[in-house]
Amino acid sequence: MDNRPNYWQLLPYIHRQQAILIPAFVCTLVFTIYWPILAKLGGLAISSLVQGQVTAFGKVAAITLIGLLIQKVAQYGQDSLMAKAAFRVAHQLRTRVYGHLQTLSLSYFEQTKTGDLAYRLTEDVDRIGEVVYKLFHDFVPSALQLVVVFGYMIYLNWQLTATALILIPLLAVLSGWFGEKMLSAARRSQDKVADLSSQVAEVFSGIRLVQAFAAEDYEVDRFSQASANNRDARYSVAWLQAVQFPVVGFLYAGMIVVLLLVGTWQISLGNLEREGFGTYVINALLLIDPVNHVIQNFNEFKQGEASVDRVLELLQIKPLVQDATDAKLMPVVTGRVDYRDVSFAYEVDQPVLQQVSLTAQPGQTIALVGLSGAGKTTLVNLLPRFYEVATGEILIDGVNIRHVTLQSLRRQIGIVPQENILFSGTIAENIAFGQKDLDMSAVAAAARVANAHGFISQFSQGYHTWVGERGVNLSGGQRQRIAIARAVLFDPKILILDEATSALDAESEALVQEALDRLMQGRTVFVIAHRLATVRSCDLILVMEKGRIIESGTHGELLQQAGRYASFYAKQFQG
Numbered sequence: 001m002d003n004r005p006n007y008w009q010l011l012p013y014i015h016r017q018q019a020i021l022i023p024a025f026v027c028t029l030v031f032t033i034y035w036p037i038l039a040k041l042g043g044l045a046i047s048s049l050v051q052g053q054v055t056a057f058g059k060v061a062a063i064t065l066i067g068l069l070i071q072k073v074a075q076y077g078q079d080s081l082m083a084k085a086a087f088r089v090a091h092q093l094r095t096r097v098y099g100h101l102q103t104l105s106l107s108y109f110e111q112t113k114t115g116d117l118a119y120r121l122t123e124d125v126d127r128i129g130e131v132v133y134k135l136f137h138d139f140v141p142s143a144l145q146l147v148v149v150f151g152y153m154i155y156l157n158w159q160l161t162a163t164a165l166i167l168i169p170l171l172a173v174l175s176g177w178f179g180e181k182m183l184s185a186a187r188r189s190q191d192k193v194a195d196l197s198s199q200v201a202e203v204f205s206g207i208r209l210v211q212a213f214a215a216e217d218y219e220v221d222r223f224s225q226a227s228a229n230n231r232d233a234r235y236s237v238a239w240l241q242a243v244q245f246p247v248v249g250f251l252y253a254g255m256i257v258v259l260l261l262v263g264t265w266q267i268s269l270g271n272l273e274r275e276g277f278g279t280y281v282i283n284a285l286l287l288i289d290p291v292n293h294v295i296q297n298f299n300e301f302k303q304g305e306a307s308v309d310r311v312l313e314l315l316q317i318k319p320l321v322q323d324a325t326d327a328k329l330m331p332v333v334t335g336r337v338d339y340r341d342v343s344f345a346y347e348v349d350q351p352v353l354q355q356v357s358l359t360a361q362p363g364q365t366i367a368l369v370g371l372s373g374a375g376k377t378t379l380v381n382l383l384p385r386f387y388e389v390a391t392g393e394i395l396i397d398g399v400n401i402r403h404v405t406l407q408s409l410r411r412q413i414g415i416v417p418q419e420n421i422l423f424s425g426t427i428a429e430n431i432a433f434g435q436k437d438l439d440m441s442a443v444a445a446a447a448r449v450a451n452a453h454g455f456i457s458q459f460s461q462g463y464h465t466w467v468g469e470r471g472v473n474l475s476g477g478q479r480q481r482i483a484i485a486r487a488v489l490f491d492p493k494i495l496i497l498d499e500a501t502s503a504l505d506a507e508s509e510a511l512v513q514e515a516l517d518r519l520m521q522g523r524t525v526f527v528i529a530h531r532l533a534t535v536r537s538c539d540l541i542l543v544m545e546k547g548r549i550i551e552s553g554t555h556g557e558l559l560q561q562a563g564r565y566a567s568f569y570a571k572q573f574q575g
C-alpha cells in the first residue's frame with residue numbers, strides 16, 4: 001500500500017510527461033526571468049522621464065518591447081505545453097483507474113454506487129487535471145517569480161526587505177489554516193455531488209417504477225434534500241475564500257504601506273536613492289500577482305486533494321478474486337463440470353450453499369429449479385469465479401478452476417443473463433461484444449442461428465443500427481435473441497442460461513426457444529429454468545432448497561419420486 005501523501009502518488013504520472021515538461025519549464029524560466037529585468041527597465045524609464053531624456057527613454061522602451069516579445073513567445077510555449085502535459089496526466093490516470101475497476105470482483109460493484117464511480121472517473125479526474133495544470137502553469141512559475149523577485153529585493157535593499165518579511169510567517173500560517181478548512185469543506189462537497197449524481201443515475205434508470213408508483217414528489221423531495229446538502233457544502237468553500245482574500249489582501253497592502261513609509265524615511269535620511277527606491281517599489285508591486293496566484297493555487301490544491309483522494313482510493317482496492325501466482329491458462333475444454341462439496345456464504349455465518357456436489361458431463365443440460373432464494377444463481381456464479389467458494393472445489397475437465405487464470409476460465413463460459421443488457425453501440429458491436437475485430441460475416445451467421453437476422457435486416461441500417469442508451473428500442477424477445485447471438489459468436493463450451501421470467505408472446509417465445517435450442521447444442525449448459533419445455537428436456541434436473549440439492553434426476557424420474565419436484569412441478573408449471 002502506498003502511504004505517501006496523495007499528491008506525491010501522482011509523481012509517476014507527471015514524470016512520464018517530462019519530454020513535454022522540460023521545454024515547458026524552459027519557457028517558464030525565460031518568461032519569469034524577464035520580470036526583474038522589466039522592473040529594472042521600468043526604474044530606468046521613470047528616471048529618464050523625470051529627467052526629460054527623450055532619447056534615453058526611447059532606447060529603454062525599444063529594449064523593453066523586444067524583451068516583451070520574447071517573453072510572450074515563451075508564455076505561449078509554457079501555456080500550451082503545460083496544458084498538454086496536465087491533461088495527459090489526467091487521461092492516463094483515468095484509463096489506469098478504469099482498467100483497475102474492470103478487475104475488481106462482482107461483490108465490490110454490488111456495494112458501490114455506480115453514480116459515485118462515474119463521478120470519480122469524470123469530474124474528479126477532470127479536477128485533478130486542472131489542479132495539475134495549475135501546478136505547472138501557475139504555481140511553479142508564480143513561486144519561481146516570487147523567489148526571483150524577492151531575491152532581487154534582498155539584493156537591492158535587504159534591510160527594507162527584512163521589514164516586509166515580518167508579515168510573511170503570518171501569511172503562511174493563515175494560508176495553512178484556510179487550506180485545511182478548505183480541504184475538509186471540499187471533501188464534503190465532493191461527496192455530496194457524488195451522492196447527487198448517484199441519485200440521478202438511479203432514479204432515471206428506474207423512472208418507469210417511479211412513475212408507476214406515483215413517487216415523483218417523493219423523489220423530488222429526496223433530490224432537493226441532497227441538492228441542499230451539496231449547496232451548503234459548496235457554499236462553505238466559497239465562504240472560506242470570501243474571507244481569506246480580503247484578510248490576505250489587507251495584510252499585503254499593509255506590507256506595501258510599511259515599505260513605503262520605511263523607504264521614504266530611509267530616503268530622507270539619505271540612506272536610499274530615489275531611483276533605487278523606484279525599482280524597489282515596482283518589485284514589491286510585481287509581487288502582488290504571484291502572491292495572489294500562490295494563495296489561490298494553494299486553495300485549489302487543497303480542494304483538489306479531495307478529488308485526488310477519491311480517485312487514488314480506487315486504485316487501493318484489491319479484487320477479492322484474483323489469479324493465483326502460478327495460475328495456468330485453461331486449454332479449450334470438453335465441458336465436464338464437477339462441484340465437490342461446495343459451500344459458500346456472502347456474509348459470515350449465513351451459508352447460502354452447503355456441501356453441493358454435482359457432475360455435468362460434456363454436452364449435458366442441467367436445470368436448476370427451486371424457490372426464490374434457494375441459491376441457484378449463486379451456484380452458477382461460482383463457476384466463472386464471480387465469487388470464490390468457501391470450502392470444496394469446482395473442477396472443469398478435472399482442473400480446479402482456482403488453478404487457472406480468470407480470463408482463460410471465463411473464455412470457456414458463456415452467459416445469457418435474464419436481463420439482457422445492450423451497451424451503447426451498433427447491433428453488430430453488441431453481438432461481437434468484447435471482440436476487437438468485427439467480423440461481419442461471423443456476426444450475421446451468429447444472428448441467423450439466434451433467429452435475429454430477420455428483424456435486424458428490417459432496420460434501415462441493419463447491423464449498424466444503434467442500440468443501448470439513446471438507440472432504437474428493442475422488444476424483450478429481440479433483446480434476448482441478440483444476447484443469444486452474442487453467446488453463439490462467443491462459442492463457449494459451457495453455457496450459463498438464466499431464463500427470463502417475463503412472458504413473451506407465443507411467436508416470440510417460439511423464436512427464442514428455437515434459438516436457445518440451437519445455442520445449447522454441443523455445450524454443457526446450466527440453466528436456471530423457468531420454462532416447462534426447458535425443464536422437461538433436460539438431462540438432469542437439480543432441485544435446490546436452502547442452499548442444498550435435495551433431489552436430482554430426469555423429469556420422469558423426479559415425477560416418479562413424487563417428492564418436492566413433483567409438487568413443485570404441479571404448482572409452478574401446471575398452474
Ligand SMILES: Nc1ncnc2c1ncn2[C@@H]1O[C@H](COP(=O)(O)OP(=O)(O)OP(=O)(O)O)[C@@H](O)[C@H]1O
Nearest residue numbers: 110346347352370371372373374375376377378379
Ligand atoms: N450479492 C449478494 N450478497 C448477499 N446476499 C446475497 C447476494 N446474492 C444473493 N444473496 C442471498 O443468497 C441467497 C441465494 O440467492 P440466489 O440469488 O442464489 O437464489 P436464487 O435461487 O437464484 O433465487 P432467484 O430465483 O430469486 O434468483 C438469498 O438468500 C439471497 O438473499
